[in-house]
Amino acid sequence: MxxxxxxxxxxxxxxxxxxxxxxxxxxxxxxxxxxxxxxxxxxxxxxxxxxxxxxxxxxxxxxxxxxxxxxxxxxAPPRIGVSVGPSANVWPGAVRDAWSTVGCVEAAAPAPIAALLGTGREEAVHTVRRERVVQGQPVATELLYVPTASVPGLSALLTPAEHGPAVLRELHALDLEGEDRAVELGSARAEDARQLDRLPGAPVLVVTTRYYAQGGVAAASVATYRADTCRLTFGDSGALEVLHDQPDTRRAS
CATH class of the missing domain: 1.10.10.10 (Winged helix-like DNA-binding domain superfamily/Winged helix DNA-binding domain)
Structure with missing residues (x-):
């Protein structure tokens, strides 16, 4: 041309x-x-x-x-349909969870997360970093914040490799009473960009979830998905295929 x-x-x-x-x-x-x-x-x-x-x-x-x-x-290749989670409330790390745990630290949460959790700014929380790979490429990274009060049975004698999985196991001992979720467009921070093999500032979809148990917020997660490769899907019925060359035609796959 x-x-x-x-x-x-x-x-x-x-x-x-x-x-x-x-x-x-x-x-x-x-x-x-x-x-x-x-x-x-x-x-x-x-x-x-x-x-x-x-x-x-x-x-x-x-x-x-x-x-x-x-x-x-x-x-770019066609977007990958990535399920954010089933419609039924489940804890992170449940059976068939597509995420892998890559680390965990115990420290004070950032102020916005402390507000989500309803904890004090100096109160320590367990921060579990997880990642998600689809078709051989990283598509999402997540920080799961769990207050120490939510996992009182957690052993103090854990190796770094044991820390994250142990936090998830303790969460599963609680009765999950519900969750809420918000999705918004954002820009990749330096650390997330490195995890996702993107440049800082690349477009991302940020999914923030609060998990409720024992009458309060038991955990919160911030998952960052690559906006250039992902179509987020919700529910149990499978991915929705969007035919872009026929905007009014949609069918479940």
Whole structure:
């Protein structure tokens, strides 16, 4: 396709450019292929590099592109349907849980988490770090915060490798009374970006969950999912396949 000059349009120029780039991705590029550099792309489409960056950022947010460390901007594979959890309330670490525990520390929680838990700012909590891998690639990382009062039977003589699994076992001894969950768009922090093999600031979906037991909040988790590769699914009925070329047609898979 030859050089395309954008004419005056009602919508923002970067948004129109995003549509043009999206069509080019479908017709000219393969999954995993590296895009030309920004200078060449800006010249091809007759736009400023700032406009091009806005369009590329939007396509990354929509899951069409990925920025990869040491590689550049590549065409993203189709999004993976990732189940956030069944509709029935279950503790983290239950049977068929897709997460792996990678570490645990005991320290004061950040102020926003302490507010979620209803604990004092200086009160120690167990922070279990978990990760999730789908089809060989990391798709999510999670911090599960558990107040010491929720797991009073936890042994003080635990090795680092035993700490996280032991916290989860103690949680399972409680009767889970319910949970609530919120999902919001965010940007990857440096540590999460490293865990997810993304660049800091990459778009992510943040799922915050509170677990209730014994009449109060027994634990809280903050799970960070790669927004460029994930479609979050909820419930027991399986993933919902969204046919993007037919927006009004949806079917359960």
């Amino acid at each position: 030859g050089t395309t000059q954008l004419e005056a349009v009602q919508e923002p120029k970067y948004w129109h450019l995003k549509t043009v780039l999206n069509d080019a991705l479908d017709s000219e590029f393969e999954v995993g292929e590296i895009l030309p550099n920004e200078r060449d792309l800006a010249a091809r489409f007759g736009v400023a590099r700032a406009t091009l960056r806005q369009a590329l950022e939007q396509l990354e947010l929509e899951g069409r592109l990925q920025r990869r460390r040491g590689v550049g901007t590549t065409v």
